Amino acid sequence: MSKPNLLFPTPVWTTRLENYMTINKRMYSFIKKNQNKDLKGINKSNNKGWHSKDFNLQDDEPKEFINNISPSIQKVMKDMNWDIHRQTIKISNMWAIINTGGSSNSRHQHGNSTISAAYYVRAPKNCGDIVFYDPRPAPVFCYPATVSSNLLNAQVNGITPNEGALILFPSYVDHSVNENLSNEERIVISFNITIQMNSN
Numbered sequence: 001m002s003k004p005n006l007l008f009p010t011p012v013w014t015t016r017l018e019n020y021m022t023i024n025k026r027m028y029s030f031i032k033k034n035q036n037k038d039l040k041g042i043n044k045s046n047n048k049g050w051h052s053k054d055f056n057l058q059d060d061e062p063k064e065f066i067n068n069i070s071p072s073i074q075k076v077m078k079d080m081n082w083d084i085h086r087q088t089i090k091i092s093n094m095w096a097i098i099n100t101g102g103s104s105n106s107r108h109q110h111g112n113s114t115i116s117a118a119y120y121v122r123a124p125k126n127c128g129d130i131v132f133y134d135p136r137p138a139p140v141f142c143y144p145a146t147v148s149s150n151l152l153n154a155q156v157n158g159i160t161p162n163e164g165a166l167i168l169f170p171s172y173v174d175h176s177v178n179e180n181l182s183n184e185e186r187i188v189i190s191f192n193i194t195i196q197m198n199s200n
Helices: 020-037 060-080
Strands: 013-016 087-099 104-108 115-122 130-133 156-159 165-170 175-177 186-197
Touching (some): 020 060, 020 087, 020 115, 020 186, 060 115, 060 165
Antiparallel strands (some): 087 186, 130 156, 130 175
């Protein structure tokens, strides 16, 4: 019997930047500098963790970071076969989250965006997987018992973070972050991408 056709897949792209150690050293200093200026941060999905305000994307560090991740963003555009000549691709906002021991992030999604991302500056062991939830409503209403989880029947899938890893996913996908069970910092840079038709 032939394999099933995947008619409505949910893509999640994962890659590891080649020069991540240099990137992470620079971005770590930038993030900690921002944290020291604003120890309170803001509250969104974060539970106990520190959530920065949006970066100024004109600062040198974010500009350099964006240059490093641009090939990965272009890969998403190519895979999705989106017309990059008639549309504008823009990183609309970017921020950092520092989860120390016991911190986590509640289930949420990123509205008014097309693609969202997580990039790991610090990712110690047991610091908390990012968890994605099936965006289709139908399986919630009828979910037969399974022998084991696989790509066809899973309603939840987690990815363990690694330093230098970049994860890109559709902004409509609900996701959360498990509790950081380590005594070290879990530091992630998140950002949203919008794609809009060019004006005539």
